[in-house]
Amino acid sequence: MKWTEFFIPTSKEVPADAAVPSHQLMLRAGIIRQVVAGAYTYLPLGYRSLRKIEAIVREEMNAARGIELNMPAMQPLEWWELTGRAAAMGDVLVRLGSSGGDDWRARTVLGPTHEEVITEIVRAYVNSYKQLPLCFYQIQTKFRGEARPKSGVLRTREFLMKDAYSFHTCKEGDGGLDDTYDRMYAAYCAIFSRSGLPYIAVEADSGPIGGDASHEFMVPTDAGEDYLVQSEDKAYAANLERAEVAPLADEGGAADAPLTEVHTPNLGTIDEVSTFLKCEPRKMIKTIIYEANGEALVALVRGDHEVNEAKLARAAKVGMVAAADAALINKITGADVGFAGPVGLSARIIVDQAVTVMHDAVTGANKTDYHITGVNPGRDFEVTESADIRMAVKGDCAKNGSPLTFKKCIEVGHVFKLGTKYSEAMSATFLDVNGKSHPMIMGCYGIGLNRIMAAAIEAGHDEKGICWPMSIAPFQVVICALDMRVEEVSTLAGKLHDELEATGIDVLLDDRDARPGFKFKDAELIGIPIRVTVGKRGLADGIVEIQTRRTGETAKVPPLDAVDTVQKLVQAAMEADCARKTK
RNA sequence: CGGGGCGUAGCUCAGCUUGGCUAGAGCGCAGCGUUCGGGACGCUGAGGUCGCAGGUUCAAAUCCUGUCGCCCCGACCA
Numbered sequence: 025m026k027w028t029e030f031f032i033p034t035s036k037e038v039p040a041d042a043a044v045p046s047h048q049l050m051l052r053a054g055i056i057r058q059v060v061a062g063a064y065t066y067l068p069l070g071y072r073s074l075r076k077i078e079a080i081v082r083e084e085m086n087a088a089r090g091i092e093l094n095m096p097a098m099q100p101l102e103w104w105e106l107t108g109r110a111a112a113m114g115d116v117l118v119r120l121g122s123s124g125g126d127d128w129r130a131r132t133v134l135g136p137t138h139e140e141v142i143t144e145i146v147r148a149y150v151n152s153y154k155q156l157p158l159c160f161y162q163i164q165t166k167f168r169g170e171a172r173p174k175s176g177v178l179r180t181r182e183f184l185m186k187d188a189y190s191f192h193t194c195k196e197g198d199g200g201l202d203d204t205y206d207r208m209y210a211a212y213c214a215i216f217s218r219s220g221l222p223y224i225a226v227e228a229d230s231g232p233i234g235g236d237a238s239h240e241f242m243v244p245t246d247a248g249e250d251y252l253v254q255s256e257d258k259a260y261a262a263n264l265e266r267a268e269v270a271p272l273a274d275e276g277g278a279a280d281a282p283l284t285e286v287h288t289p290n291l292g293t294i295d296e297v298s299t300f301l302k303c304e305p306r307k308m309i310k311t312i313i314y315e316a317n318g319e320a321l322v323a324l325v326r327g328d329h330e331v332n333e334a335k336l337a338r339a340a341k342v343g344m345v346a347a348a349d350a351a352l353i354n355k356i357t358g359a360d361v362g363f364a365g366p367v368g369l370s371a372r373i374i375v376d377q378a379v380t381v382m383h384d385a386v387t388g389a390n391k392t393d394y395h396i397t398g399v400n401p402g403r404d405f406e407v408t409e410s411a412d413i414r415m416a417v418k419g420d421c422a423k424n425g426s427p428l429t430f431k432k433c434i435e436v437g438h439v440f441k442l443g444t445k446y447s448e449a450m451s452a453t454f455l456d457v458n459g460k461s462h463p464m465i466m467g468c469y470g471i472g473l474n475r476i477m478a479a480a481i482e483a484g485h486d487e488k489g490i491c492w493p494m495s496i497a498p499f500q501v502v503i504c505a506l507d508m509r510v511e512e513v514s515t516l517a518g519k520l521h522d523e524l525e526a527t528g529i530d531v532l533l534d535d536r537d538a539r540p541g542f543k544f545k546d547a548e549l550i551g552i553p554i555r556v557t558v559g560k561r562g563l564a565d566g567i568v569e570i571q572t573r574r575t576g577e578t579a580k581v582p583p584l585d586a587v588d589t590v591q592k593l594v595q596a597a598m599e600a601d602c603a604r605k606t607k
Numbered sequence: 608c609g610g611g612g613c614g615u616a617g618c619u620c621a622g623c624u625u626g627g628c629u630a631g632a633g634c635g636c637a638g639c640g641u642u643c644g645g646g647a648c649g650c651u652g653a654g655g656u657c658g659c660a661g662g663u664u665c666a667a668a669u670c671c672u673g674u675c676g677c678c679c680c681g682a683c684c685a
Contacts, residue, residue, distance in 0.1 A: 036646065037619050037634070041678050061677065109685085115608095116684070137685070171608070171683060179684090238685095249684085440685080470685085507643055541645030548645095559644055569644095 025499070026521075027534045031068045034546050044247035046481040047176025049490050053550045055498075062173030062181030069550060070477070072498035072530075074184065077476050078163055080218050080495065081186045088211035090161040090188050095141045097165060101131045103140035107449040118167045118181070134167035139446050139468060142189045146464065147452040150191065156454060156464065157199045159208075161188035163473070175247055177474040178434060188469040191447075193454060193462070201465050205237070205441055208469045212241055212437050219476050220493020220601030221436065222483055226252060228438065229265040229334045241437035245482035248434040255422035256429060265334045267428070268412055269420040271377045278383030281398035283367070289393045292362020294327045297395055301386060304328075309379055309387040309399060311364040313353045313371075316342035320356045322373040324366055327386075329378060329414040339411035340374055363388040366405040367396060375401065375410045434479045435472075442466040481551075484574070490551025491574045494597035499532040501590055502552040504543045506559035508535055516568070516583055517558040523587045529594055548573065554593055556586060572597075 033054040041058075042048040050056045055070030066074055082092070101119065104110035110117060110133075117136060121129030135141065142160055150156065163186045170181050177183070190204040197203075209225070216223040221243050228240035240263055242252050251264035262268070291297050298305045308327030313320055314336070321340055323331045337345045350361050356371050357364045365388035366373055379385075385399040401407050420428050447453065447463040455461055477496070484491040494500060501524060505517035514535070521533040532552065534543050540559070547555050557569040567580040570589055581589050 033617090035618060035635085040613090040619070043679070058677090113685085114683095139685090168684085172679095172681095174679085438685080468685085504644095509643085537643095539643050539645085539647065541643095541647085543646090544644080545646045557644080561644060 025530075025532050027532060027536050030532070032546075032550065033067070034549055042176060044175045044178070044482070045485055046178070046247060046478040049481055049485055049549075049551075050176055050478070053490055055550075056177060062170055062179075064177055064180065069498045073477055073492070073496050074473060076496045076498075077219060077473050078184075078186075081163060081215055081471060081473065084211045084215045084218070085161050085186065085188065087214075088159075088207045090159050090211075093160055093162055094164065095135070095138050095162055097134050097167060098132050099135045099138075099141055101133050103144060103450070104133060107140055107446055109140075115171070116169050118169045136166055136168045137185075137187055137468075137470070138162065138164075138166075139189065139442075139466075140450065143446045143450045143452050143466070146191050147447075147450055150452070150464075151454060153193045153454050153456050157190060157192045157204060159188060159190040159204055161186060161469075175249075175478075177478050178247060179249070180474065183475075184473040186471040186473060190467040190469075191452070192465040192467075193456065195441075195465055201441055201467050205439060205467050208439050208467070209239060212439065212469070212471070215471065216241055216243075216436065216476075217602045218495055219480060220484070220495055221476065221479055223436065224252060224254070224261055224433075226254075227262040227266050229263060237441040239439050240435050242433040243436055243479040243483055244431045244433045245479065246432050247478075247482050248432040250433055250435050252431045252433045253416050253428050254431065255424065255426035257424070257426040259424055259426060260422040260428075264416065264430070265332065267416040268335075268423060269414070269416045269428070270423050270425060271412075272381055274381035275383075278400070280400055280403065281384045283399065283404055284397045285389055285391075285394050286397060287393060288363075288395045291393075291395075292360070297386065298327065301395070301397070303386050303397075307382070307385055309366065309382065309385045311366060311369075311388055313348040313356055313364060314345040315348045315352060316340060316345045320348060320352060320371045321345060322356075322364075322366070322369065322371050323376070323413055324373060324379045325376040325414045326378045326382065329376065329417065331376075332413060332415045335411075336374060336413040339409075339413050340372075357388070357390040359388070359390050359394075360392045363390065363392055363394060365390055365396060365399070366401075367399060369405070373405075373409065374413055375407050376414045377410055377412055378414065380407055380410050434475055434482065436475045436479050437469075437471040439469045440467060442468050485551070488545075489549035492551045492553055493601045494553045494594060495601055497530075497551065497553050499530045499552050500594050501529055501531040501554045501556060502547045502550075503531060503533045503556045503558060504540070504547055505533065505535055506540045506543070506557065506561075508537055510560045512563055513558050513560055516563070520556060520558065520568070520583070520586055524590060527587065527591060529590065553597055554590060556590065558583075 035052045038048055039051045042051055054067050056064040058064050118134040120132045166185045167182055173180050192201045194200045195202055224242050226240050226242055228238045253264050253267035254261040288297055291300050294305050305327035310325050310327050312323045312331050323336050325331050333345050353361050380401050383400055386397050387399050389396045416428055444463040452464050453461045480493055481490050503517050503521055505513055508514045521531055524531040553573050555571045562568055568583050568586050569578050569580055571578045
């Protein structure tokens, strides 16, 4: 491809609206252009890269025995009501018409995923255990009414996803869910390795989608919105939403002071009480009232800790917890919000492990404007249910004793064991050998292709621009013909271009009538992994230069050896990218 | 959805506080000439409903009201 016949609108200026590196660079390199908040055009350069990512994903999914199909973005709202997700998703579900209307638009949504559609297909066509297992996948545009799109293509309202859905008669054994789950997990590792991403697979919370196992694939970068918690010895890694901590030891040295009520007028927060009583937050017990299944559920954590609602819900064995409203808090505690405490409280209480080893703590008195000091768990209130229900924090250790580290990261893939939530809701059943009916057991497996692209840029760029992994670079090689007016230069550059193209390498020939510095800057900005420089100065010495973008290493070779050298570099780079997996 | 910020040329921005002639700069773009191994230079030129609507005024990019859009922080996030 010749630069003058292609379309690469680069820019020197840093776009004012872009905050994160991948967004800035994608705009500057002419990869994307925003159309509205949360939706982008992929310009030719960007689309080449996206198609390469798509090709890798498709190859690996096929290799993992997935079968591809295509489903519509438009779906009936009715199916989303069947599974309860219309309500669960709320405004995130994009509707064609206003919910007040009663025409087809009001009954149609744009799919944020396709569990309902695929389950309906299986319900319609699959009746027997003999037809299972099945694993479908699609690579398609999806829609989510994100309240706040951000960070370029990392969080958008329209995006390209690979979603796979598997259907089984059983969890374990031949053809079972576990089998496919493991195969998908392995395929994901292959996909992210081949895409040149430094990724980490972690235990994740499965959230309201339900299911009993889930892993996320994370790429560490400051632009991410998730936190990865990893032990220093790398033996443990999890999403912050799920990360477990080692129990804290009893610090002892307690006087086990008597209970004392203190007046704390209008002081309802940990900070206020802590300052007023000159008592560190870590010496206080935070009492949070939740509502679960229509009943009050009380969580106790140390004053300097936060409740992890996902962990709390799991520990309490309830589907979901929601913060209680003031009325419920008042009813349970007999006090205004801000003065709740465990002493004398009659409700189901889950005590965080860190609270169980506290002594002489300060907490609410269940009496407006009063707190109590000298609170000792076990002595002053019964600890009937204790669990790890808090967010991990700096200083915590994994269960094996290794200290935990925290990194921001982007989620690029997620695999779930779904179970029978959708098959039951939509009656996707099969008959077993005995003619007995069962709901199918399902798994689902998603990858955000746009995020792979952004993550690759986040993980691979420098002050000059993008450093693409070879496998997903829009072009693998760029030839800078330094002065197209010089006959030998343009002839040789054209010849190298044709020869490289003939060997199957994606090569871009910068044949513009521009000065050398201009071409170098552009080549670096758009991040082509290998640059071949053809100039009359080099030709006078009988050489062309071959430079690697990522390292800056330069080889000077005779023109006749150039194609061979480039081929070897491309090959080596592909292999090196595959080895970049961090864990 | 709460808090903050910003809408002026393709891009980055000035002008607005204190209303006043034909709305500016740099980059980019077009023509001509010089230049050509790290974003060259000179001359000439094109390009604007100042987000939109209403209001105040002799006069509005500037003041007022409304509205739409975009970005950031937070909440939310299968």
